[in-house]
Amino acid sequence: MTQLHDHGTPVVADDSYRHIDVTRVGGVIGAVVGGIRVGGDVDTAAVAELRAALLRHRVVFLRDQRHATDADQHAFARLLGTPTRPHPTVAGDGEVVLPIDSEQGKANSWHTDVTFVDRIPAFSVLRAVTLPPYGGTTVWANTVEAYRRLHPGLRALVGRLRAVHSNLYDYAAQRPQIGGIDVREREYREQFRSSVFETEHPVVRVHPETGEPSLLLGHFVTSFTGLSSADFHDLFALLQRHVTRLENTVRWDWRAGDIAIWDNRATQHYAVADYDDLPRLLHRITLAGDVPIGVNGDTSVVRKGDAGAYSPIAV
Secondary structure (H helix, E strand, C coil): CEEECCCCCEEEEECCCCCCEEEECCCCCCEEEECCCCCCCCCHHHHHHHHHHHHHHCEEEECCCCCCCHHHHHHHHHCCCCECCCCCCCCCCCCCCEEEEHHHCCCCCCECCCCCCCCCCCEEEEEEEECCCCCCCEEEEEHHHHHHCCCHHHHHHHCCCEEEEECCCCCCCCCCCCCCCCHHHHHHHHHHCCCCCEEEEECEEECCCCCCEEECCCCCEEEECCCCHHHHHHHHHHHHHHHHCHHHEEEECCCCCCEEEEECCCEEEEECCCCCCCCCEEEEEEECCCCCEECCCCECEEEECCHHHCCCCCC
């Protein structure tokens, strides 16, 4: 069955679910899920189908959740896994919610959440709180599909590579800074970098639930182990280009009441900073994940920092 999205984009409904409605919004990534009211009392069968849709479509979107509070978001997230602390270095609300606040900076660079620790979050649950009247979309890319589409020779190469990820990455490094840095943004950057975390991961990890290989990259990567800086930059750019090609992405136009949930083990995302200096605030909760295992059986290795206070390791 084919129908039209709000902005005229063709979408296809999936009739294989009994307790929720799932409508694809992209060829290789993205679906809208209906039939769920966010909170702690969602039916277990609906949660199981939501998880299946999430694993299949990588990112799902729930509309019309205007009732949801931080408490509702937290209770709902707990149905999908174990919430982590807000962030390894940033305090957030002190419990589980990390405000994604444009006044503290804009994450307009491709990344997977918190890859600089060994126990990378499994899922992220993001709720719109304050939205600009225009712009502010978010784009997700399918890192499983990006790996699948690599030439076999490239797959053989990257399967043997390991990458160092660090939180010392500067979110603003890739955009020009005019007139200095705002005080709130400077304070946030200092908090983000207050403790150093550095982890070496396999560049190709095996998804612990689906068994699919996936490229584990994004802007927290600082080097490929054993490669020169020049070779790293060239190869990293080539691989990221495969991840972020438009046919491998879905772009979401937020509206009030929206919640996005994505599989952090199979995606990268990018918050488009095209809303001038208008306020934009979303609340994120991340769910505990496992330590990545590569296609050759190699595991991630901590170089600096202990993430035990941030998150348990998912079993």
